[in-house]
Amino acid sequence: MIKIVEYIGDKTLHALSALNDIFYFTFLCSVSMFLPSSYNPAMRSVLIKQIYFTAIEILPLFAILSILFGTVVIGVVISVSVEYGLQEQMGSIIIKFVVDEFAPFFTALLISLRSSAAVNAEIAVMKVNKELNTLKEYKVDLVSYLFIPRIISGILSVTALTTLFAIIMLLAGYVFVFFYMSFDLHSYKMLLLNAIELKDLLILFAKGIAFGFMTMLIPIYSGLQAFNSYTAIPISVLKGMVRLFISIFVIEVLSLLVQFL
CATH class of the missing domain: 1.20.5 (Single alpha-helices involved in coiled-coils or other helix-helix interfaces)
Known part of the structure; x- marks a missing residue:
């Protein structure tokens, strides 16, 4: 006992x-x-490169997935709405599902699988190779040089990509609406504009910022926990991804509680 x-x-x-x-x-x-002192030329250079890697390089794949999911997901939402006689609330259902929930959540998962895992492995390799100690010896501030650029790039990239994902999904959804319900573009546009509220945009940006912050913070922290052995690198990445996915689900659950309580 x-x-x-x-x-x-x-x-x-x-x-x-x-x-x-x-x-x-x-x-x-x-x-x-x-802190203004964090934004030195070296930090800005790393930030630009990180934004390019996180947000720009992924755009072709991201656009294709947005179109596919937009057509299929909105098609399912519309079909269910019609089946249960919810045509009058169809615009609100599409906005709530796409803008408030699906776009931020899917973007966070996609960035986590691509950029977050890479950042985690990068920091872990630098820790194992004692590169971080070398930078400290040369009086380089690790927080402003390594960590802050990646965190800011995560916030900017996830927020921007979330917004782009929602826009492309809504546009792609018109394809299904046109063939399934013979909606013209103007009617579909007014359906969405009448349904969207300021609260939906605030939720979109708030989730983008929260998800973006976590998609970089947790991988960096997990990479710093790697031991001085190359076998510790995959363990660090695995633990980091598990922590990150848990944090994403926690943010999603808290968001739902805040919206409906």
Whole structure:
């Protein structure tokens, strides 16, 4: 019995210590983002490269997926709305599903699988190769040079791509509406414009910022936890991705609670 209590106590202390570390790291990065001194030329150079890697390179694939999902998903939403006699609420249903939920969530998952995993592995390799120690020896601020550019690029990229994803999905959805319900473009446009509210746009941007922040913060933190061994790199990436997916689902659940409570 004593061993069980000791085991539970040890695990609890370890979890609280890890939680304290990540909260401190989050606080440190958040504060540094608002310091003018963080935005030096080296930081801006890294930021531009990171935005290109995170948001620009993925645009062709992103556009194709947006069109495919827009046609199929909105088609399903419209079919269900018609089946249950909800034609009058169809515009609101499309906006709520696409703008408030699907676009931010899917964009966060896509960026996580591509950019977040890469950032996690990059930081872990630098930790194992002692490159981070070398930068410290040369008095390079790791937070402003390595961490902040990636976090800001995550926020900007996810928010921009979420907005783009929602727009392309809504436009692609017109293809299904045209063939299924013989809607003209003007009627479809007015259906969406009459349904969308300021609250929907605020939710879109708020989720984009929250998801973007987490898609870079957690991989960076996980990469820093890698031990001085190459075998620790895949373990670090695995743990980082698990933590990231959990945080994405937590943000999504909290968002739903805030909207409907």
